[in-house]
Amino acid sequence: MKWKTEDGGWSPYxxxxxxxxxxxxxxxxxxxxxxxxxxxxxxxxxxxxAGLFEQTIAADHVGSNEYFTKTKxxxxxxxxxxxxxxxxxxxxxxxxxxxxxxSVPPTWEKRFGPSIGKRAAGAFAGGVIAMVGARLADGCPSxxxxxxxxxxxxxxxxxxxxxxxxxxxxxxxxxxxxxS
Amino acid sequence: xxxxxxxxxxxxxLFGFLLQKGRVLRFDKQxxxxxxxxxxxxxxxxxxxxxxxxxxxxxxxxxxxxLSHKPMNVGxxxxxxxxxxxxxxxxxxxxxxxxxxxxEGRWHAVFAILGMVxxxxxxxxxxxxxxxxxxxxxxxxxxxxxxxxxxxxxxILPLFWVGTIALFFWFEKKNL
Numbered sequence: 001m002k003w004k005t006e007d008g009g010w011s012p013y014x015x016x017x018x019x020x021x022x023x024x025x026x027x028x029x030x031x032x033x034x035x036x037x038x039x040x041x042x043x044x045x046x047x048x049x050a051g052l053f054e055q056t057i058a059a060d061h062v063g064s065n066e067y068f069t070k071t072k073x074x075x076x077x078x079x080x081x082x083x084x085x086x087x088x089x090x091x092x093x094x095x096x097x098x099x100x101x102x103s104v105p106p107t108w109e110k111r112f113g114p115s116i117g118k119r120a121a122g123a124f125a126g127g128v129i130a131m132v133g134a135r136l137a138d139g140c141p142s143x144x145x146x147x148x149x150x151x152x153x154x155x156x157x158x159x160x161x162x163x164x165x166x167x168x169x170x171x172x173x174x175x176x177x178x179x180s
Numbered sequence: 181x182x183x184x185x186x187x188x189x190x191x192x193x194l195f196g197f198l199l200q201k202g203r204v205l206r207f208d209k210q211x212x213x214x215x216x217x218x219x220x221x222x223x224x225x226x227x228x229x230x231x232x233x234x235x236x237x238x239x240x241x242x243x244x245x246x247l248s249h250k251p252m253n254v255g256x257x258x259x260x261x262x263x264x265x266x267x268x269x270x271x272x273x274x275x276x277x278x279x280x281x282x283x284e285g286r287w288h289a290v291f292a293i294l295g296m297v298x299x300x301x302x303x304x305x306x307x308x309x310x311x312x313x314x315x316x317x318x319x320x321x322x323x324x325x326x327x328x329x330x331x332x333x334x335x336i337l338p339l340f341w342v343g344t345i346a347l348f349f350w351f352e353k354k355n356l
Contacts, residue, residue: 005203013348015202016224020231022198026191027236027245034184037245040195042276043296050301067307077188080181082279084192085199089283092200102286105207105272107215120291123271127278127295128302130267134275135303136260136310138250141268142276145225150232151240152325152333153249155257162261163268164214170269171214 008096023150030077038077039151041143043134045082047071111175137162196280205280207272207288214269219356226344233340237333249324255317256310271295 003011023040030038051073055062062068093099104119112118134140137159139148145163148156181189199205202224212218239245268274271292273281278296281289303310326333 007203009203010201012202012204012220012224013227015198015204016227017231019195019198019202019224019228020233020235022191022194023228023232024235024239027239029187029191031245033187037248039248040191042274042279043300046275046296046300047304050297050304053297054301065304065307066311067304075185077184080185080188081192081195082276084189084194085196085276085279086283087189088193088196088198089200089205089280090196091193092197093284096201098200098203099285103288105211105286105288107208107211108272116288119288123273123288123291124295124298126267126269126271127292128267128299130264130271131275131296131299132303132306133260133263133265133267135300136256136314137264138253138256138260140264140276141225141274144250146228146232148250149229150236151247151249152233152237152336153247153252154320154323154325154328155250155252157325158252158257159250159261159264162258163265166262166265167214167269168216168265170266171211174269175211175215 007098009098019146020150023146034077039143039147040081041078041139041147042082042085043131043140043143044071045079046131047135048073048075048079107175195276196283199277199280200284205273205277205284206286207281210274210277211269211272219351223348223351226347230341230344233337237337247324249322251322252320252328253315253318254320255314259314267299 003014005011026040027037030036047067048071051062051068051071055073062073103116104114108119108122112122137144139156139159141163144156144159149160203209204221204224209218209220213221236245240247273289273292275296278289278292282293324333326336
């Protein structure tokens with residue numbers, strides 16, 4: 001087993017194990033410094049971002065919406081965590097020269113061609129569906145897949161099986177014809 | 181910025197750095213996992229779970245931290261999980277990795293991010309409907325696997341390790 005991949009990345013086993021340590025450090029630091037244990041997650045931040053955006057055009061509507069009230073529209077620990085992901089990925093990719101401007105990914109292009117419009121429509125529609133699902137299931141591959149599994153949560157085992165089970169099925173339908 | 185925001189930012193930078201180093205942010209890696217042609221995502225996630233699980237279960241046992249299970253609401257987790265899986269396959273990113281993909285220059289992630297913000301706004305509007313229907317079906321509450329199958333977490337943990345390590349050996353043997 002190699003510690004480095006061919007393109008200069010780290011072995012997924014190594015990078016993954018380090019994320020495991022980060023998850024432990026993160027629950028400890030939030031408990032000690034903030035007084036409440038917080039787990040790595042991402043999808044709730046999209047609700048807060050939607051709320052912050054809607055507040056600029058219809059503040060009353062956000063104030064009276066039950067879900068926004070329950071979620072509390074504010075820039076919290078997880079919101080900044082998500083912002084940090086962009087910065088961390090930027091630092092890592094520019095320092096090891098894996099940063100690439102990509103408008104249409106290869107697997108997509110093989111199936112749907114080089115049209116940016118088609119890719120944009122697919123990404124947007126997929127995003128809408130996935131986020132409705134993530135909010136319903138109360139988590140995404142970070143919140144359920146990593147944090148929930150680490151705590152041995154029953155709901156996370158079921159959610160992760162659904163994520164991958166349906167993901168595998170739909171991916172074969174959507175990209176199947178492009179695969180040799 | 182307050183302490184919570186600084187701590188979140190610092191943790192996020194490390195998280196994004198490791199996600200990028202593990203090469204799991206890319207569309208082709210995510211879709212490759214779902215097409216079962218590239219096991220990078222599985223190796224990465226399972227390695228994180230193996231390590232994180234030991235520390236988190238031990239710290240909670242020592243009552244240093246508190247666990248926070250997400251509710252086992254059957255309709256929500258099954259239907260929500262299925263919708264997420266379908267959307268994930270088409271989008272090729274998950275919520276956390278879409279931001280990381282943007283950071284490494286895969287700018288088409290912007291459309292995925294906008295779609296997810298729109299999806300979150302849509303969910304906020306649909307919430308009363310879901311609350312009266314799907315969310316009201318059957319909720320087993322915030323429970324762990326251990327209580328639900330009556331097996332100590334100190335038995336589940338080593339079994340999970342052994343099973344996962346065996347899977348890793350199989351991946352390497354098959355060159356996946």
